[in-house]
Amino acid sequence: MFQDVLTYFQSIDPVLAALYATLFTWSMTALGASTVFLFKNVSRTHLDGMLGFTGGVMIAASYWSLLAPAIAMSEGEGFLRIVPVASGFILGALFLFSLDKILPHLHINFKQAEGVKSPWQRTTLLTLAITLHNIPEGLAIGVLFGGVAAGIPEATIAGAVTLAIGMGIQNFPEGIAVAMPLRRMGLSRRKSFAYGQASAIVEPIFGVLGALAVAFFTPILPYALAFAAAAMIYVVIEEVVPETQQSGNTDIATLGFVLGFVVMMSLDVLLGA
Template identity: 45%
Template structure:
């Protein structure tokens, strides 16, 4: 829940476009549509960097039951899906008049928060391992928010788009609690 609520807060603080819609310009329209798109993908990359950093830190310190293969599989999976994310940034920027090289660089830089977050987590590995389960849960909650908010268009349709995310999170929590209680 902390991860979901953290990204919900960032969703309100950082002006951005939702990846799945051409939402009308609202009170945050002082920024260009291109910049909002870059901020949307950058915001979405925060939990990905957290997840990779936490898993790698857990493996490096040996304090968690994590294998190098699992850490590398997660890192590789997230790295592979970053290629289309970079294209989501680069192609519209180029189509809207940015130079091809600049559009490519901006698309690449939209993912810079991932390695920075991962590196900061690894540096803090001695502190991270005791709270590893909580950090993984935080990252999972943040990823849950991203998936529901950005990848299920019906959940974020309409003026009160966050109601769908919160309702999904409540339902998910209830089902996980029932699964744990009932075995």
């Protein structure tokens, strides 16, 4: 099955492949959000466990799918070899830091709004919070496919598809994480689903942008991979992990993190070569 998927993605333009891959990750968010049609609520304990799982997947993907290839393809010796990765990593963190301070958003616990003050409703602010999570995920997938388009040996279709699978798996609980709280706030099932799936629509957009940028400007690939890795790590440390610590479910969230890390590490090592 996986080999059939690889064969198909190898037969099409890598930028188009990036679009299809990120549409898949968006669809997994929509699938998670669709659970509001089946259940009225998800306990905070389960939600924290799922968010921990999401964090584990993102951290593992940041190293195995992004930072390790970026280091491998960097040229030079000694300190010069780490300059592209270190520079890209810092820029990625600063990019998410800036978005976090500018973009109005609300955490899942509804107790802490961030970004510039806004008259927007809490439903919009919560959706924007999850949207912020999804930007680096789409970018990371797109950048890898862009590296394939540029003919970089360290960027492979297998690696890019594996990353998309991992991001899709962790997008399922993310869809639940935005749709269920909206349902608890009193929104209809239809509106809760609509907001939940809309939070991931940025992934195809940034996936295509990332692929195009690297395909046309090949030398930026190590910088771009490290940029995407830093953006994902920033989201986990600044948003996901603190969110799981609000309701006394630290152990469940930690175990979820470990499970997510192992799942993504296994996918990348077994399928991404």
